[in-house]
Amino acid sequence: MEIPFTSKARPDTGLYNAKVGIWLFLASEVMLFGALFSSYIMLRIGAPEGTWPLPGKMLMTAPGAINTAVLILSSVTVVLAWASLKFGNFAQYKKFQAVTIACAMVFMCIKAYEYYDKFTHYAIVKTDGSVWDGHLVEQNDEYVILDIHSEDDGDHDHGHEAHDHDHDAEDSHHDGADEKPYVNPNAYLGVKAIKDFEYNVDEHGHHAHGEVKFPRSEIAKITNYTPKHSTYLAIYFTLTGLHALHVCGGAFVIFMIWGPLAKMWETDPERYINRVEVSGLFWHFVDLVWIFLFPLLYLL
Amino acid sequence: MASDHSTPPKDIREFLFKYERTYMVVFGTLLVFTVITVAIAQVDLDHLFHGANMTLGLIIATFKATLVLLFFMHLISEKQLIYLVMGFTCFFFVGLMGLTIWAMLDYPKLTSFFM
Numbered sequence: 539m540e541i542p543f544t545s546k547a548r549p550d551t552g553l554y555n556a557k558v559g560i561w562l563f564l565a566s567e568v569m570l571f572g573a574l575f576s577s578y579i580m581l582r583i584g585a586p587e588g589t590w591p592l593p594g595k596m597l598m599t600a601p602g603a604i605n606t607a608v609l610i611l612s613s614v615t616v617v618l619a620w621a622s623l624k625f626g627n628f629a630q631y632k633k634f635q636a637v638t639i640a641c642a643m644v645f646m647c648i649k650a651y652e653y654y655d656k657f658t659h660y661a662i663v664k665t666d667g668s669v670w671d672g673h674l675v676e677q678n679d680e681y682v683i684l685d686i687h688s689e690d691d692g693d694h695d696h697g698h699e700a701h702d703h704d705h706d707a708e709d710s711h712h713d714g715a716d717e718k719p720y721v722n723p724n725a726y727l728g729v730k731a732i733k734d735f736e737y738n739v740d741e742h743g744h745h746a747h748g749e750v751k752f753p754r755s756e757i758a759k760i761t762n763y764t765p766k767h768s769t770y771l772a773i774y775f776t777l778t779g780l781h782a783l784h785v786c787g788g789a790f791v792i793f794m795i796w797g798p799l800a801k802m803w804e805t806d807p808e809r810y811i812n813r814v815e816v817s818g819l820f821w822h823f824v825d826l827v828w829i830f831l832f833p834l835l836y837l838l
Numbered sequence: 839m840a841s842d843h844s845t846p847p848k849d850i851r852e853f854l855f856k857y858e859r860t861y862m863v864v865f866g867t868l869l870v871f872t873v874i875t876v877a878i879a880q881v882d883l884d885h886l887f888h889g890a891n892m893t894l895g896l897i898i899a900t901f902k903a904t905l906v907l908l909f910f911m912h913l914i915s916e917k918q919l920i921y922l923v924m925g926f927t928c929f930f931f932v933g934l935m936g937l938t939i940w941a942m943l944d945y946p947k948l949t950s951f952f953m
Contacts, residue, residue, distance in 0.1 A: 552917040561920050565927040572931045576938040583942060593891065599876065606872050614865040617910050621858050625846045630853070822911045829902050833895040837879035 545808040560816045564823050571827050574780065578773050578834065591770055593838050601648050602836040606828060612641035613825040616818040623811045628803055635796045642789035649782050656763040660684055662752055663759040670750065671737045681753050682760060686738050686746045774835055781827055788821050864909045871902050
C-alpha cells in the first residue's frame with residue numbers, strides 16, 4: 539500500500555506530508571537552539587565584570603563574516619535549485635545544488651581553521667603574575683615557546699579577558715603607568731576594571747613580539763583556548779559546534795538527494811521536488827541560526 | 839511569492855532576474871545588511887543608551903532572519919497549518935527566553951553582584 543500525500547498535497551491542509559513534518563522538526567530545532575541562546579544570555583549577563591571578552595576581540599571577525607556570506611549564498615542557491623526543478627530544468631538544479639554543497643564545505647573548512655587557531659592559542663600566567671598570550675611554537679617538559687602577538691602587529695587582538703579559574707600567583711596591583719605592569723590574575727574578582735589587565739608586557743613595560751621562551755619553572759598556569767578555558771569559550775564551542783553538526787547533516791542530506799538518490803527525478807519527479815524543497819527548508823534554518831550566532835558571538 | 843512555473847525561462851539571466859528576481863533582491867539585501875552589521879560593530883554606540891550596539895545588532899539580525907523566513911522559506915505564501923505550527927513555536931520560544939530572563943532578574947535579596 540502506498541503512503542498517500544507524499545507527492546500530492548492533502549486537499550484539506552494543502553500540504554504534502556514532508557512539508558508538515560519538516561516544519562514540526564524545525565520547531566523542535568528552534569527550541570534546541572533557543573535553549574542554548576538563553577543559556578548564552580544568562581552566562582553573558584551573569585558574568586562578573588571583566589570576565590567576558592570585549593566585543594569583537596576574542597574571535598576573528600573576518601572568518602565569521604565570510605562564513606555568513608557563504609551561508610547566505612548557499613541559501614540562495616538552494617532555493618534557486620528548487621526553482622529550477624519546478625521549471626523542469628534538472629541540469630540547472632544540479633549546478634545550483636553543487637554550489638550549495640561547495641558552500642557547505644567552504645563553511646566547514648573556515649570553521650576548522652577557526653577551531654585550530656583557538657586550540658593552538660595558549661595563555662600563560664607566570665609565577666610573577668604577568669599574563670602572556672600567543673600561539674604555540676614548541677613545548678616540552680622544560681619550556682614552552684609562544685609566538686607572541688602584539689597589538690602593533692595588526693593581528694587580531696585577543697582582547698582583555700581574565701581567566702575565570704583559580705591559581706596561586708601572588709597578588710600584585712597595577713596602579714599606574716610608571717609601575718611594573720604586573721597584573722593580579724584574580725583582579726577580575728575585585729573592582730579593577732578589565733582595561734587594566736595587560737597582556738604580553740615584560741618587567742620593563744615593553745610589549746613583547748615574536749617568539750618568547752617560558753621555562754616551566756616560571757609558569758604558574760598554562761591553558762589553551764578550548765571549551766574548558768572559560769565560560770565564554772565553553773558556550774562558543776557548544777553553540778558553533780552544534781551548528782556545525784547541523785551544517786554537516788544538512789549538507790549530507792542535500793548531497794544524497796543531489797547524487798545517489800537523483801534517480802527519483804525519472805520515476806517520481808513531484809516527490810523528488812518535494813524532497814529538494816524540504817531539505818532546502820532545513821538548510822535555510824541552519825542559515826537562520828548562523829545569522830543570529832555571528833553577531834552574538836563575534837560582534838557583540 | 840512563488841513565480842508561475844508554467845512557462846520556462848529562456849536562459850539563466852531571465853531565470854534569475856525576471857522569474858526569480860525576488861530571491862536575488864533578498865540575497866543582495868542580506869549581504870548589504872551583513873556589511874552594515876559588521877560596520878556598526880566597529881562603532882561604539884553605547885553613548886546613545888546602554889546596550890545600543892547589542893540592540894541594533896539583534897534588530898538587524900531579526901530583520902535578516904525575517905527575510906529568509908518569508909521569502910526563502912516561502913512563509914509569506916504558506917498554508918494555515920504551517921502558520922499554526924509557527925505560532926506555537928513563537929509562543930514557546932518567547933516563553934523560554936522570557937522565563938529565563940525573568941528568573942535571572944528574580945534573585946533573593948542581599949545576594950548576587952547586582953546589589
